[in-house]
Amino acid sequence: MPDTIAGMKTVSLIGAPTDVGASVRGAGMGPDALRVAGLFEMLRDHRFNVIDHGNLAGPPTPWTEPKGGVRHLEEVVAWNRAVFDRVAAVLAAGQTPLLMGGDHCLAIGSISAIARHCRYAKKKLRVIWLDAHTDVNNETISPSGNVHGMPVSCLLGYGPKPLIGWSGQPAALTPEDIDFIGIRSVDNDEKQTIRRLGLQVFDMRHLDEHGMRNTMIEVLQDVDDDTHLHVSFDLDCLDPADAPGVGTGVRGGPTYREMQLCMEMIADTGRLSSLDVVEINPALDVRNRTAELAVEFIASLFGASTLAR
Numbered sequence: 679m680p681d682t683i684a685g686m687k688t689v690s691l692i693g694a695p696t697d698v699g700a701s702v703r704g705a706g707m708g709p710d711a712l713r714v715a716g717l718f719e720m721l722r723d724h725r726f727n728v729i730d731h732g733n734l735a736g737p738p739t740p741w742t743e744p745k746g747g748v749r750h751l752e753e754v755v756a757w758n759r760a761v762f763d764r765v766a767a768v769l770a771a772g773q774t775p776l777l778m779g780g781d782h783c784l785a786i787g788s789i790s791a792i793a794r795h796c797r798y799a800k801k802k803l804r805v806i807w808l809d810a811h812t813d814v815n816n817e818t819i820s821p822s823g824n825v826h827g828m829p830v831s832c833l834l835g836y837g838p839k840p841l842i843g844w845s846g847q848p849a850a851l852t853p854e855d856i857d858f859i860g861i862r863s864v865d866n867d868e869k870q871t872i873r874r875l876g877l878q879v880f881d882m883r884h885l886d887e888h889g890m891r892n893t894m895i896e897v898l899q900d901v902d903d904d905t906h907l908h909v910s911f912d913l914d915c916l917d918p919a920d921a922p923g924v925g926t927g928v929r930g931g932p933t934y935r936e937m938q939l940c941m942e943m944i945a946d947t948g949r950l951s952s953l954d955v956v957e958i959n960p961a962l963d964v965r966n967r968t969a970e971l972a973v974e975f976i977a978s979l980f981g982a983s984t985l986a987r
């Protein structure tokens with residue numbers, strides 16, 4: 679492994695087996711799919727200490743219709759509370775949290791805990807959001823009411839009341855703290871929010887025109903020694919031809935090679951400090967291919983390039 683991540687000694691796997699923020703069932707099986715695909719062994723083979731904390735507990739998904747524009751709010755709060763508490767504990771122990779979702783609503787708890795940690799540790803938080811979607815809906819504009827389409831709004835302080843302010847500040851993130859990569863599905867009202875907040879969205883058009891290398895140089899330019907880099911990796915960022923096991927797949931994603939380069943360039947900064955791996959839906963997958971692909975990309979993210987020791 680490159681020396682740059684030598685400081686990252688213990689990776690803590692946290693399973694959050696729920697599809698509470700989605701309307702397609704199955705993302706709750708994501709943590710075990712990642713285990714079966716060998717996530718623990720891969721990290722251990724790359725000389726990390728790895729602790730698997732097992733799965734968090736939370737309420738079952740009730741599969742009710744949205745109320746006040748939000749589906750399953752009470753259960754979403756309960757799951758995120760569990761995620762927040764465990765991610766906070768792992769960070770307090772000086773370990774690197776790797777959240778195994780579960781759907782993308784869990785990024786609310788995960789990134790809120792990380793933002794609070796960064797404030798106390800005097801680190802500059804930067805979030806890289808790898809996704810086909812910007813997930814910047816809220817209860818007034820969401821076409822679905824699904825909270826997995828709202829985590830970014832909640833973290834920016836614009837979501838349903840019970841889901842905002844968890845970091846100890848009105849907003850866990852400011853718009854400059856987050857970069858979106860791979861975007862190709864944005865709802866109409868989300869587009870206005872993106873423009874109003876000036877969010878840094880590197881959509882597929884941008885990747886087509888500038889390539890992954892130039893895009894990542896731009897994204898990573900101000901990452902320095904004081905930066906805590908968090909990656910929120912929604913597997914639907916990939917093309918569904920490569921990653922069929924997702925609930926809201928959108929064709930036209932980055933290629934396998936482009937995604938590998940993205941991961942390697944993040945690894946090269948030596949500043950990756952936490953990770954969400956979300957939206958794997960084994961019920962829709964083909965022989966666990968999507969979880970296996972995720973493990974390959976996570977290996978690159980943690981520094982396992984072809985010529986690394």
Ligand SMILES: NC(=[NH2+])NCCC[C@H](N)C(=O)O
Pocket residue numbers: 781782783811813815820821822823824826827828863864865912914926957
């Ligand atoms: N994390 C995800 N897969 N999000 C998909 C969101 C889809 C759509 N924009 C919605 O709000 O319902």
Ligand SMILES: [Mn+2]
Pocket residue numbers: 809810811912914915926957
């Ligand atoms: Mn998505």
Ligand SMILES: [Mn+2]
Pocket residue numbers: 782809811813826912957
């Ligand atoms: Mn997402």
